[in-house]
Amino acid sequence: MQQYKKVAFYTLGCKLNFSETSTIARLFENAGFAKVDFEETPDILVINTCSVTENADKKCQQLVRRALKINPEVYVAIIGCYAQLKPTEIAQIPGVSLVLGANEKFNIIEHLEEKNDLNAGATVKFEHIKQTNSFVPSHSMGDRTRSFLKVQDGCDYFCTFCTIPLARGKSRNASISETLVEAQKIADSSIREVVLTGVNIGDFGQEGEENFFQLVKALDQLKGIDRFRISSIEPNLLSDEIIDFTLTQSHHFVPHFHIPLQSGSNRLLKAMRRKYLRELYAERVAKIKSLRPDCCIGVDVIVGFPGETDEEFMETIHFLKDIDVSYLHVFTYSERANTTAVKLGDAVPNEVRKQRSKQLHILSDKKKRAFYEQQIGSIRTVLFEAEEDEGIMYGFTENYVKVKVPFDQALVNSMQEVKLLEIDRDGVMKVELIEKTLA
Numbered sequence: 001m002q003q004y005k006k007v008a009f010y011t012l013g014c015k016l017n018f019s020e021t022s023t024i025a026r027l028f029e030n031a032g033f034a035k036v037d038f039e040e041t042p043d044i045l046v047i048n049t050c051s052v053t054e055n056a057d058k059k060c061q062q063l064v065r066r067a068l069k070i071n072p073e074v075y076v077a078i079i080g081c082y083a084q085l086k087p088t089e090i091a092q093i094p095g096v097s098l099v100l101g102a103n104e105k106f107n108i109i110e111h112l113e114e115k116n117d118l119n120a121g122a123t124v125k126f127e128h129i130k131q132t133n134s135f136v137p138s139h140s141m142g143d144r145t146r147s148f149l150k151v152q153d154g155c156d157y158f159c160t161f162c163t164i165p166l167a168r169g170k171s172r173n174a175s176i177s178e179t180l181v182e183a184q185k186i187a188d189s190s191i192r193e194v195v196l197t198g199v200n201i202g203d204f205g206q207e208g209e210e211n212f213f214q215l216v217k218a219l220d221q222l223k224g225i226d227r228f229r230i231s232s233i234e235p236n237l238l239s240d241e242i243i244d245f246t247l248t249q250s251h252h253f254v255p256h257f258h259i260p261l262q263s264g265s266n267r268l269l270k271a272m273r274r275k276y277l278r279e280l281y282a283e284r285v286a287k288i289k290s291l292r293p294d295c296c297i298g299v300d301v302i303v304g305f306p307g308e309t310d311e312e313f314m315e316t317i318h319f320l321k322d323i324d325v326s327y328l329h330v331f332t333y334s335e336r337a338n339t340t341a342v343k344l345g346d347a348v349p350n351e352v353r354k355q356r357s358k359q360l361h362i363l364s365d366k367k368k369r370a371f372y373e374q375q376i377g378s379i380r381t382v383l384f385e386a387e388e389d390e391g392i393m394y395g396f397t398e399n400y401v402k403v404k405v406p407f408d409q410a411l412v413n414s415m416q417e418v419k420l421l422e423i424d425r426d427g428v429m430k431v432e433l434i435e436k437t438l439a
């Protein structure tokens with residue numbers, strides 16, 4: 001192993017994966033490896049995979065082929081959800097040397113050292129998901145303006161379309177004090193915004209002594225972080241006390257919620273084994289908007305779930321039109337092995353799925369534009385990001401409006417007061433800097 005010096009990482013999927021890759025990268029750096037980019041002929045390539053859709057699997061295979069073109073001797077290690085769900089399938093991919101399941105990914109350095117005969121085909125180390133119970137705190141660092149802080153892992157919900165419980169195991173988390181220790185590491189850095197991430201973060205504590213509301217209150221006391229953003233939370237776990245606290249009492253939690261809906265049809269919500277009906281969802285949105293009309297609300301919605309009729313799809317469209325949400329993340333149903341939904345039959349033709357997805361993307365653009373228009377003229381605080389794109393830089397307000405100004409190095413990673421002026425042709429908000437409070 002000592003001949004290997006350069007390591008590269010490639011992450012597929014969600015914010016949780018990015019926080020874990022970043023933590024694993026620090027393990028390599030602490031072990032003396034130099035972190036390089038994918039194209040810089042790494043000796044070792046670690047691919048952190050996703051398995052939410054069929055495409056995710058294919059993407060992993062393509063990446064391995066690309067890596068071998070760059071360096072035919074590269075040592076490829078595959079971790080993440082695809083690795084836990086289909087380890088033997090991955091081990092067959094030419095060029096893969098190591099496959100680690102959910103319980104093993106943070107021990108990757110030890111597994112590298114074990115591997116003496118490099119030509120002996122892929123080594124596979126994984127346990128049945130029922131044995132996966134370790135929780136390794138993680139946070140992303142260094143490659144973005146904001147940090148993804150892992151506060152929870154796994155899920156006990158088993159929605160009928162979802163493979164995540166099979167890939168990540170049961171819901172679990174560290175204690176609030178351990179989570180604060182991890183957050184303090186971010187607070188000690190120059191990062192200004194932390195995004196709380198996990199699989200089902202509202203289930204923090206699993207109804208034990210500690211719960212998500214207490215975690216939110218504890219994090220709000222932490223010094224050194226300007227903003228906390230909740231990445232996504234199930235509607236049935238978004239309690240009144242969480243809404244009241246974050247929107248009316250908190251100093252650092254921003255007015256932005258991302259709440260999975262999945263469908264506006266109660267029959268489909270039952271078939272998906274979701275833990276609420278649309279009435280609860282609408283009531284949560286109304287509660288939020290009653291306290292903060294400027295709060296941004298994002299929605300996850302699935303089209304083409306088995307048996308979804310035209311009428312039920314129209315129920316979803318009408319439901320979304322009637323509630324005051326700000327944008328949609330639209331997912332096209334994809335058959336996943338070992339899920340209950342895949343056995344339902346009554347598949348919606350792909351062409352129809354495509355059509356419905358298109359309609360919801362159009363609705364999302366309309367919702368977003370309406371939400372942005374409501375913000376014009378308001379004074380907001382923006383966290384400006386580092387990227388420069390043709391002389392322009394971008395940032396987000398606390399309520400998740402994307403804004404732009406001419407690039408100015410002095411503004412990078414700074415919080416600025418701005419006045420929202422108008423929506424430009426690219427859908428981004430033009431703003432006026434109130435004053436260069438280079439905070």
Ligand code: SF4
Nearest residue numbers: 155157158159162164
């Ligand atoms: S709540 Fe449902 S959709 Fe979300 S991770 Fe758990 S099982 Fe999957």
